[in-house]
Amino acid sequence: MEIYLAHTQGFCAGVARAIDIVNRVYEKHNTPLYVFHEIVHNTLVVESFKKKGIQFVDDLSDVPDGGRVIFSAHGVSPKIIEDAQKKNLIFFDATCPLVHRVHKCASEFSKDGIDVILIGHKKHQEVIGTKGYVDPSLLHIIQGEDEVENLLIDSSKKVGYVTQTTLSLDDTKNLVQRLKARFPSLIDAKVEDVCYATQNRQNAVKELCNACDTIIICGSSNSSNSNRLRELAEKCGVESYLIDSADEIKLSMLNNKEKIGISSGASVPESVVLDVIDKIKSEFPVSEIHISESPEKQVAFPIPEI
Ligand code: SF4
Known part of the structure; x- marks a missing residue:
């Protein structure tokens, strides 16, 4: 058996920054410390913080007034920031700067009265946060190509789009083409929204699919970018599995396989x-274990003062 390691292992810059922020706040202030939603979608990371006494909440009402809270890498809506201010919370923002970039674009479209099509998974924290930057009367969230025809937007109006950062590149490209067919003057997101880490990881899986007969993706089941990697391998016709830890590997997955x-995912x-x-x-x-060089060594985002 031979093992092929993708050239994109380890944390992306946004995840590394979010984890660093939690560690620094904890080192400086200890507990009680709260994190609004999972800091990143990885079981091991979240469990390791829980062991230190850091608490994860899905509702700010679970944080005592005046307490310390960290917003997760997926970002929050302006309403959550307002709520935190009303409760006099001391908050630290671990939102990935690339998610902030999407917020900015969505917010600018909205302020200009442009209808905003937000492409993403409706229940994902990032989409829930981004939608808060758009006037509800201008907001349209879609997940798939089949929803394009049902969009209730007057074609004479200005329409722009933004996307979740961790989508499938191929699916997003096809969906945007469908949108452009329906809205010929569609305004592109001002920057590429599907982030560099997602793109690199998807490209790496495509390369693995050329060489391997089975692909194992390490990542938690609620991690969007990890799920996209497993789906991509499957679309390339290669058997693939998403596992949270080595304990989930079963011999039956690898029996009679030669190239694994x-x-x-970016949060593993x-x-x-x-x-x-x-x-x-x-x-x-x-x-043999084949390892290729990672293209991501130089990517790092600045850490705010804690
Ligand atoms: S996957 Fe991309 S957008 Fe998400 S945290 Fe990492 S760098 Fe930021």
Whole structure:
């Protein structure tokens, strides 16, 4: 058996920054400390913070007035910031700067009276946060191409779009083409919304699919970018599995397979991938591990003062 490691392992810059912010706030102020929603969508990361006594809440009413709270990497709506101010909370914003960029674009469209089509998963925290930057009368959220025809927008109006940062690049491209067919003067998002980390990871999985007969994606089931990676491998015709940890590897996944590709979502600690390799090596004779260079070494976002 040979193992092929994707060249995009470890945290993306937005996740690394969010985790760093939690660590710094904890080191400086200790607990009680609250995080609004999972800081990043990874079970191991969240559990490690819980062990330190950091509490995760889905409602700000669960944070005592005047308490310390960190907003997750997925971003929050302006209403949440207002609510935090009303409760005199001391808040730290771990929203990824690339998500902030989408907020800015959505907000500018809305202020200019432009109808905003927000492409993304309706229940995902990032989409819930972004939609708060758009006047509800101008907002249209869609997930798939089949929803384009049902959009209730007068074609004579100005229409723009923004997207969630962790979507499938291919699906998004097709969806935008459908939108352009329906709204010929559609205004593009001002920047590429699907982020560099998502793009790199999807490209890496495509490369793995050329060489491998099974792909293992390390990532939690609620991680959007990890799910997209597994789906992409499947679309390329390669059997693929999403696992949260090495414990979830079953021998039946790898029996009679020769070339195993391993990749991970942007919020997965490198240790998970290393555990997966160890587990495979303990069960199968592995003759070679192919590792390629990561293109992401230089990407880092500044940390705010804590
Ligand atoms: S996946 Fe992209 S948008 Fe999300 S935290 Fe990472 S860099 Fe930011």
